[in-house]
Amino acid sequence: MSLFEQNLERNQANSAPLTPITFLRRAAAVYPDKTAVIHGPRRFTYRDLHARSCRLASALARRGIGRGDTVAIMAPNTPAMLEAHYGVPMAGAVLNPLNIRLDPAAIAFILEHGGAKVLLTDREFSEVVRAALNRVENAPLIVDIDDPLAESGALIGELEYEALLAEGDPLADSGEPGDEWQSISLLYTSGTTGSPKGVVYHHRGAYLNAFGNMITFGLGRDAVYLWTLPMFHCNGWTFTWAVTAACATHVCLRKVEPAPVFALIEEHRVTHMCGAPIVLNMLANAPQEAKVRFDHRVEIATGGAAPPSAVIEAMENDGFRVTHLYGLTECYGPAAVCDWQPGWEDLEPKARAGKLARQGVRYLTLEEIMVADPESAAELPWDGASMGEIMLRGNTVMKGYLKNPSATAAAFAGGWFRTGDLAVRHPDGYIEIKDRSKDVIISGGETISSLEVEEALYRHPKVLEAAVVAKPDEKWGESPCAFVTLKDGQNASAAEIIAFCRDMIAHYKVPRTVVFGPLPKTSTGKIQKFVLRERAAGLQGMTGALEA
């Protein structure tokens, strides 16, 4: 054995489990009087946030909640939601944030599958939660969150959240976690098909991804972070922890609407925010009267899908700088970033937006990313043309799916996490998604990226939203079918849309059918392509313009 491995073991002084809890402990010690959380007229300092999290942890512990127990929460972006991100792990338990847009059946499934022993639930969602509980055999302890800014909803639980906090000790900061591989969070994929899967995170990954966010996004002590991204979504892409690590300020927000978002940016001098492309779309297309002008630049990170470059351009014009991230629930949110390259500042806005719409390169805290053959997992050339599956490796990849060893094994086949996203890698190493494997359209043997067709549609000045799916076609196998929502007060014909696309993309890629109307969305705001595929299949034989 090497001399370097003798009498040089881990001990209490030189090793500690990595955990995001340490961020709150430090912020409360160093900046006790600083505003940690803003929620309407309310303010919580870091001393408050720590004390309230300790109270929550010790109250849970006194009620028998400990390591390996699940505490679910159904809440929008409120102080209680943030406190749960610290108090629950401090009790050694696992936080299970529920998507507030789910229906009773899905909530019941998750509560049963995740084995929640406690459910903290914001009064706004009492109705759907009550309906869910009717379907659950072993109901958890129900704790109402009576948020003063909630507009409606009954109290349906055994006690109220503030009463639970009162049971706890504000100074009782536990020694959790005992191990950095211990589970911290359970997040169900919104799953466009099949039962949701429960993604499990550990303390180590949460800690590291928070650092990745801070470094990538330039989150410092003076940052003011507006919560336009749901905290239930990958724990707010781990910004729940990153903002605290920076000792910055969280600005809560129950609901994302353009007018309050612009007003809060101006009032609190917000510096950073995140949101799905749909949020950027909403802000870019907000009525002029809602767009309060601000005189500083706001960093906005987006991800989940490629934001259409027209939207990136519009956001830049409104004073935002867009950072494009890429990730999935399975990798703590962000796993890649479209890092800025010298020279991009000299590009025309449209060309720059094209660069920025790519998914980019690995996060500093992720170990490896590649585009590979889905069968062999062999990496493909960086030629901007070879399409393969994005695969990831590193400490910010989930532990696996709860109680689902076969799905876990499939996701990790060959020692890589399989994202299911199809992409090319450009010669500069930047990855660009071409499609979800299941969203590709194969027409006459040619592969068509639905994203490329959508990108063309978004360039049309009257188009607010667009989604393209495969429609069964007797002659071609499949053909592209576009579902389009026009901007308020606009009218367009299918012929006009089709003609516009013919100018922009190869003819075989142009939609043969255009359906106008609102688009169906998942609870996280993703367009439900499987619904559209069913609709498209029902249109068999029809082409041209249709009304949804």
Added chain:
Amino acid sequence: MSLFEQNLERNQANSAPLTPITFLRRAAAVYPDKTAVIHGPRRFTYRDLHARSCRLASALARRGIGRGDTVAIMAPNTPAMLEAHYGVPMAGAVLNPLNIRLDPAAIAFILEHGGAKVLLTDREFSEVVRAALNRVENAPLIVDIDDPLAESGALIGELEYEALLAEGDPLADSGEPGDEWQSISLLYTSGTTGSPKGVVYHHRGAYLNAFGNMITFGLGRDAVYLWTLPMFHCNGWTFTWAVTAACATHVCLRKVEPAPVFALIEEHRVTHMCGAPIVLNMLANAPQEAKVRFDHRVEIATGGAAPPSAVIEAMENDGFRVTHLYGLTECYGPAAVCDWQPGWEDLEPKARAGKLARQGVRYLTLEEIMVADPESAAELPWDGASMGEIMLRGNTVMKGYLKNPSATAAAFAGGWFRTGDLAVRHPDGYIEIKDRSKDVIISGGETISSLEVEEALYRHPKVLEAAVVAKPDEKWGESPCAFVTLKDGQNASAAEIIAFCRDMIAHYKVPRTVVFGPLPKTSTGKIQKFVLRERAAGLQGMTGALEA
């Protein structure tokens, strides 16, 4: 067993050892053409730095160097030194940077004790290295670094560094480390007394402390880092790795002198640099003609000892912002930072400098810091008065001392790393060093902090440097004895210095003896108080002004 620990094990996809090597791999992939290293007229891109490090690693491997082997390096802040920080760990080996100011006996001791199999040595130090090798039984393979900017020195080795690199493969990036607890670096304490001790770092700590540096110091992609801090000193406080993690630019520097430092700041628009207080002192007192004016602000981090507040003030006036760090070799360099608090900007410069001269609060990547009773390790009150020992805990504390289990056990007694520094903790949680345990002066039963007396001396406009030690005193037990270097062309009497001190500090703390002349320093530029104590003891009975 909890459901959260079943079928959710570590695997190749979801876990990877933390290592700073990943920073270079990423920088080379994302910014291959960016300037990574500037050295005089030479430029290396990140592609170059990675390829050269891979060459070094594979050349070492081909010569049989692998896991647990020691590779020593004797070099100033040059590209080869930086490459060794990647190439040696990539080979699985342990880097042992030697302090270039050591004498042959100390170098020989370290080469023997650390078991170096290879020594990379800059030609400037050939003479001292040759003398050291005469004392070594099992001489390592000697590789000359023929740096074009070296002014002198013979080539004394078996081959030259570039020839070694030529043996290696620029594409052979190994899979090292196998384990994040694997040793990465071996650093001998400069030890004012006794044999040097070999501090061992691991990959995990190096990775984490680099993140701590990036976050604390705001190191981003656009940073330009000037190497005024020796890389042999705690691996440049782990900035060797942090700057690369940021994909920023390293500016090498063989020797710290005011004129080139100011010129490089202006030429390369340096944004960040570090240095011992003595470097700040040198820059603040540089002749006006050396002080090139620059129109941006330069972040400078200092540590090791408290910089006199007069020096902080002077640096601010010259366009620097001073961040005060605290740390030791045993904790990867920085372990605490005097974090800026809201409101400090409104303080008078002198009051602000007083705040900034404190050692501050724990680094984000350190787990805990406290001021405790050295006997019981019980934490002392945060009252600004109770003096105790600074103790640390966390992942950025060394593995231990090489081949020295008793010193390791003593350092970690009670589950804390004992720093040997005496401090108080203020009510705001900020730690302020009062002295090294062995530097305290006990006079008439009263404890006198030598730092407090020095702080008063530094305020005297004619004083360049000052150090205060205990002088045996028949009546008082000990009395404070000041050793003072005056600024160029200045004259002062002991009476004048003493009178000045009487206006600033309690009378019993005022030096009873003042000795004028240059101060003896260790190889890292620390004032050698043990030499001064010996001198003071030799002055028995004498008081007033003396000439060294």
